[in-house]
Amino acid sequence: MTDRALAVVRAGALTTVQDLGRPGHAHLGVPRSGALDAPAAALVNRLVGNAPEAAVLETTLVGCAVRPRSAVTVAVGGAPCRVTVDGRPAAWGAPVRVPAGALLDIGAAICGVRSYVAVSGGITVEPVLGSRSTDLLSGLGPPPLTDGTVLPLGRPTRPHARVDVAPQPAPPTELVLRVTLGPRDDWFTPEAVRVLTSRPYSVSPASNRIGLRTDGPALERALTRELPSEGVVLGAVQVPPDGQPVVFLADHPTTGGYPVIAVVRTADLAAAAQAAPGTPIRFVAVRRR
Structure with a gap:
């Protein structure tokens, strides 16, 4: 197997692969799907140099933990959370370099519900009807992640952004x-x-x-x-x-x-x-x- 892959160590409560979704298939009974917080998913993709349509991880409430098989750049956004690499604090809302074999841990949401994790090159599971999104209603796309899942990654095509932190809207109090x-x-x-x-x-x-x-x-x-x-x-x-x-x-x-x-x-x-x-x-x- 290629070293461009991501191994899931802790899947969390519900972590799925999401991209822009598969609009245009409602006449077939297929929902749109895609990232629920689309602006957050788009932002983390920009931070790591991915195209807007690249697939990311969407976590729910308690985060997840993954281990890349090769060095990658990642960005975490959406719901604010603690991010660590091999136990050391790392930036949220900014590009982070993760060495091969290091453990990237996305912690529980401090506020909000869903965090988004982009990896340089994007997650390249097999697309279904033009999208890599997990659809919980129809069952299309990859199943929700489980411990031990291995996700293939694409090759980076652009450099990551040069920012200390990217502003993001806070989760709503109302x-x-x-x-x-x-x-x-x-x-x-x-x-x-x-x-x-x-x-x-x-x-x-x-x-x-x-x-x-x-x-x-x-x-x-x-x-x-x-x-x-x-x-x-x-x-x-x-x-x-x-x-x-x-x-x-x-x-x-x-x-x-x-x-x-x-x-x-x-x-x-x-x-x-x-x-x-x-x-x-x-x-x-x-x-x-």
Whole structure:
């Protein structure tokens, strides 16, 4: 096996390979997938000299630990965390040189949820439908990492950035989600629409890459008949029978049978990826463009 590889020593709670995702296949029932905090993934790729489409690691809450078989440059961003190389502190948010055989440990998130690890040359697992992303809903792409997994790496093509630390937005202490009402807001009572956009919610611990689940006041439907399955998009706010809104994230299903009361602006979804359980949520209605 080539020495351009990364051995997983500690996989963590949920560490996956992610890139820009596989948009354009919804008609086949294939979700978009890709990094939930896309700006963080793009930044760490730039820091190590990778192309924007290079695959990175996305960790969840408790980080991971890996050992490169050859010297590599890495960058860790997204949720702030402690980074060490063979037990010695290393920079977060900046390029770090990791010798062959050294242990790179990405610690638990200090705040936020998901950290991103870029490695010079990118992770070059076999692409599926044009993407190397792990999709938890459909099962496409590489499975979530386990201890002992070995990931192939590409060859660096550009030098890494020369920065001490790259500024990144802090994880939200309050998640503000701008929403456009519809397409099925008329399936809810006027009071339910008012409640969604005026009452506080919080991030549920049951949230995952498929959807950000919420805890808060239940939304009452005006129409109780069955809704035929219809297409749903990234950021759709679907309301299941318990009345608790669910914001669809990257691994969301491409169709759904519960009404969508609103759709979150795409620009707000990166913050949603970093909102820890219990984070307050405010839905703010904005006009259709």
